[in-house]
Amino acid sequence: MNRLPTCCAPLQHHWPLPRPVPGAVLVSCAFDPARLAADDFQRAGIEQTASLQRSVAKRQAEYLAGRVCAREALRLLDGRDYVPATHEDRSPIWPAGIRGSITHGQGWAAAVVGAQVAGLGLDQESLLTEERAERLAGEILTAAELHRLDRSQQALTVTLTFSLKESLFKALYPITGQRFYFEHAEVLQWSTDGHARLRLLTDLSATWRHGVELDGQFCVQDGHLLSLISV
Known part of the structure; x- marks a missing residue:
């Protein structure tokens, strides 16, 4: 469905850091676990794994917010519609040729992606x-x-x-x-x-x-x- 989850505020495409990284895109959003709706994963078109289903609302909301930001960052980067899945070590699985990083905490999430870098950490x-x-x-x-x-x-x-x-x-x-x-x-x-x-x-x-x-x-x-x- 790919709509914004109820628990997330509108996405921001911005660069709050002092120095641009050529070709990199950063997207962020505020989120509120208290506003997490039962259909937010379905609404956003993001898979809710069995592990996530067993998680508390805070974990679900921060995962959802981070993945929503990552998908939008990738769309802005090269037009693709892609949601990073998760490796067994819990790191995101990015498309071939793409580096990225997701962060979240205290009601705020962000993702940065780029194709002209060997690595990104946010x-x-x-x-x-x-x-x-x-x-x-x-x-x-x-x-x-x-x-x-x-x-x-x-x-x-x-x-x-x-x-x-x-x-x-x-x-x-x-x-x-x-x-x-x-x-x-x-x-x-x-x-x-x-x-x-x-x-x-x-x-x-x-x-x-x-x-x-x-x-x-x-x-x-x-x-x-x-x-x-x-x-």
């Missing part, structure tokens, strides 16, 4: 409180990152580091097939204009080795942080 996080950032810093930041940490910007720095590393994983995992964790990458620097630089601290493949550096970008809006890594 992640959205709510800004941590100072207390929570203090508790999580040791789990998310490497020793070098902790040493460089400006305590006056602790909440933003810890949230940003978490998000950038999530985006890095989403960008590189489909390329390398290798899982890695917070201690396997570090944020070397970031600036308030939304630019960041990261370095791998582990070997993932012959190409993606310890010491390889990549650029990232981010923006902060309404208490949420959005980050992107494009390869």
Whole structure:
């Protein structure tokens, strides 16, 4: 049927991040699990798997919103009508020649797709409180990152580091097939204009080795942080 689900607000085709990625398309929408209707999957023309049927409304709504955004992003990219299915590891299955990433949380979902990139990773996080950032810093930041940490910007720095590393994983995992964790990458620097630089601290493949550096970008809006890594 391909209509907008009741739980989703109108889709936005925009680029909130500071630096465009050539040929990439980003679509987002707000969603409300409390407004999820029994026929929303049918209404949207998206398959509701047995696993999703057993899920709580929040999980169903965020999955639905993310897939609706992904389908619209692909339509805008090259005109195709395609909804990414899901691998056993829960990562989206993109069409051949397409890279993409989906993120959702706290009533907002987005998808980015592109054909002129080797990898894309998109992640959205709510800004941590100072207390929570203090508790999580040791789990998310490497020793070098902790040493460089400006305590006056602790909440933003810890949230940003978490998000950038999530985006890095989403960008590189489909390329390398290798899982890695917070201690396997570090944020070397970031600036308030939304630019960041990261370095791998582990070997993932012959190409993606310890010491390889990549650029990232981010923006902060309404208490949420959005980050992107494009390869």
